[in-house]
Amino acid sequence: DAGVIQSPRHEVTEMGQEVTLRCKPISGHNSLFWYRQTMMRGLELLIYFNNNVPIDDSGMPEDRFSAKMPNASFSTLKIQPSEPRDSAVYFCASSPYRGSSINEQYFGPGTRLTVT
Amino acid sequence: QQQVKQSPQSLIVQKGGISIINCAYENTAFDYFPWYQQFPGKGPALLIAIRPDVSEKKEGRFTISFNKSAKQFSLHIMDSQPGDSATYFCAASKYTGNQFYFGTGTSLTVIP
Numbered sequence: 001d002a003g004v005i006q007s008p009r010h011e012v013t014e015m016g017q018e019v020t021l022r023c024k025p026i027s028g029h030n031s032l033f034w035y036r037q038t039m040m041r042g043l044e045l046l047i048y049f050n051n052n053v054p055i056d057d058s059g060m061p062e063d064r065f066s067a068k069m070p071n072a073s074f075s076t077l078k079i080q081p082s083e084p085r086d087s088a089v090y091f092c093a094s095s096p097y098r099g100s101s102i103n104e105q106y107f108g109p110g111t112r113l114t115v116t
Numbered sequence: 117q118q119q120v121k122q123s124p125q126s127l128i129v130q131k132g133g134i135s136i137i138n139c140a141y142e143n144t145a146f147d148y149f150p151w152y153q154q155f156p157g158k159g160p161a162l163l164i165a166i167r168p169d170v171s172e173k174k175e176g177r178f179t180i181s182f183n184k185s186a187k188q189f190s191l192h193i194m195d196s197q198p199g200d201s202a203t204y205f206c207a208a209s210k211y212t213g214n215q216f217y218f219g220t221g222t223s224l225t226v227i228p
Contacts, residue, residue: 004159031214042122042220043160043205050214091159095214102148102211107159 002026004108006092012114018080021111024073025094033105034067034077035091043091049075050097082115089113119143120208122219129226135193137222139206142187146208150216151180151191154203163204164191167211196226 005024013019025032033048047057052069060067064083069075079086089110095103122139129135139149150165166173166180166189173180179192193200203223207216 035218043218045215045218048215056215093159097214102165102209103214104150104162105216107152107161109157109159 004092004094004106006090006108006111008111009109010112010114012116013082014116015083016081017115018078019082019086019113019115021077021090021092021113023075023077023092023108025075025092026096026106027073029094029096029106030072031095031097031103032069032075033093033095034075035093035107037089037091037110046077079113082113084115087113087115118220119217120206120219122206122222124222125220126223127225129193129196129224131196131198131226131228133196133226135191135196135200135224135226137191137204137206137224138188139190139208139219140186140188141208141217143208143217144187145210146217148209148211148213149180149182149189150207150209151178152205152207152218154205154221156202160203160205193224196224198226198228200224201226 007022034046046059047067049069067077091110093105093107095105151163152160153163154160177194182189203221206219209216
C-alpha cells in the first residue's frame with residue numbers, strides 16, 4: 001500500500017500566483033480531508049469529502065481557496081491568488097468511512113507551501 | 117472556537133523521564149479520543165486511542181488516561197526516549213462520525 005500521496009512536496013511561489021496541491025487517497029478509502037498546519041494554529045481542517053462529495057467546507061479560510069474531488073482517487077486544493085499568509089504545510093488524509101464505527105485517518109507526507 | 121485544548125505547547129524531558137501531555141474538550145458527544153504522533157517532515161500517524169468506557173489504555177510505554185467527568189484526557193510516555201521526540205496531537209470525535217477535532221499540538225524533545 002503506497003499510502004496517501006501528495007504532490008508537490010514543496011512549492012515556492014510568488015504572491016498572486018495560483019497554486020494547486022494534489023492528493024491521491026488510499027485505494028478503497030471513501031473519505032478525504034484537507035488540513036493546514038501552522039505553528040500558530042496547529043492542524044486545521046479545511047474541507048472534507050465523503051464519496052467525492054464535499055461535506056463540510058467551513059474551514060476554508062476564504063474564497064481564494066477551493067477544493068475538488070472529481071473521482072475517488074484524486075483531489076485538488078487550489079489557492080488563487082496566493083498570499084504570504086497562506087504559507088503552511090498542507091496535509092491530505094483519507095479514511096475508510098463506514099458510518100457505523102470510527103475510522104482512522106491516514107495522513108500524507110504534506111506539501112510545504114511558501115508564498116513570497 | 118477550539119473544540120479541543122491541548123497543553124503544553126512544548127515539552128523538554130530527560131531520557132528515561134515521564135512525558136505528560138494534557139487535553140480537554142467541551143462537547144460531551146465526543147466518544148473517541150485518538151493521539152497522533154508526527155515526526156519532522158512527515159504526516160501525523162495514529163499512536164493510540166481510547167473510548168470513554170475505560171479510564172485508561174496502555175500500549176507499551178504509551179498510556180492514555182481519561183477523566184470523563186472532567187472532560188479531560190492525557191498522554192503519558194513512560195521511560196521517554198530521544199526517538200520519541202516528535203509533535204503530538206490529541207483529537208476528539210464521535211465514534212460514528214467522520215470529523216476529527218485536533219488540539220494545537222505539543223512539541224516533545226527528549227534529551228539524552
